[in-house]
Amino acid sequence: MPRTVSIAACQFVARPVAGFDEFAAHVRALLDRAEGADLVVFPELFTLELFTTFPGWTDLPASELTRIHAWGNTRFTEDYRRLFESEARERGQHIAAGSHLEKKDGRYLNVAYLYGPDGLVHCHDKTHIFPAEAEWHTEEGDTIEMVELPFARVGFNVCYEAEIPECAASLAEQGAEIILCPSFTFTEHGFWRVRHCAQARAVENQVYVVHCGGSAELPAGGPLPSPWGRSAILSPCDTPWDAPNGVVAEAPAPNIETVVRGEVDLDRLHENRESGAAPTFRDRRRRAGLYRDWPSHVDA
DSSP states (O other), X not given: OOOEEEEEEEEOEEOOOSSHHHHHHHHHHHHHHTTTOSEEEOOTTGXXXXXXXXXXXXXXOGGGGGGGTOBTTBOHHHHHHXXXXXXXXXXXXXEEEEEEEEEETTEEEEEEEEEOTTSOEEEEEOSSOOGGGGGGTEEOOOOOOOEEOSSOEEEEOOGGGGGSHHHHHXXXXXXXXXXXXXXXXXXXXXXXXXXXXXXXXXXXXXXXXXXXXXEEOOOTTSSSOOOOOOOEEEOOSSTTSSOTTOEEEEOSSTTSOEEEEEEEEHHHHHHHHHHOSSOHHHHHHHTHHHHHTSOOOOOO
């Protein structure tokens, strides 16, 4: 019996909402469309939709984006956690709840969450932030960990982390078979950087990558970026897969709200590592000593 995993990537389009309940209804509508998937993925920082609940939000600077953690009587982080804990349990699905700006030990971090129906709560603090994130007072996490689900070994590379090859390599060395890449890219250039890198990570580590991005329909000139995204489920580019370009499934168009559905075969992945045309996962390990001997310093 092959080990297959049904995946749904929710391409979320942020829009102005009146409060958390409206945001939650937006989330549930996409989860309804992801019914039956083993693993559901939301984009990075899609919770920025909650910023539109603040009075005068269009006149606030981007440095105030961390308000979505907690501000006044709002406790959006707690509400966000409860929402996805409940939805994962009630729907019997594992849900990668994108990421959210959160305050931990006095520092704001970009935190990705994975919830399971059995009470699993796995979080990953983004380890490499995009330079613009520093303007939001965001700092970096220090841990990259694989998590074992009942059907697959997975781990997070949040957006810019996919552009750092060592992040995916670390997960692959820990046994990850699927890398979850929730993304929030400000421009089409940024989207293609992440997309091309996500595809490269799939090839060089012989893993599946779920690149889940989003977009926004918001007033022009406000503090929130208008992300550019087109979600896809990616495989190594090799003959066991039907698509030569490594695309298992892809959104029909960028910047629309949709759910990308696809099924991946984990046994095929491991067979490809042993007998594929390009055994990159094995060969990277085989010549590891060569890379360690390369000078690590850069002359000024």
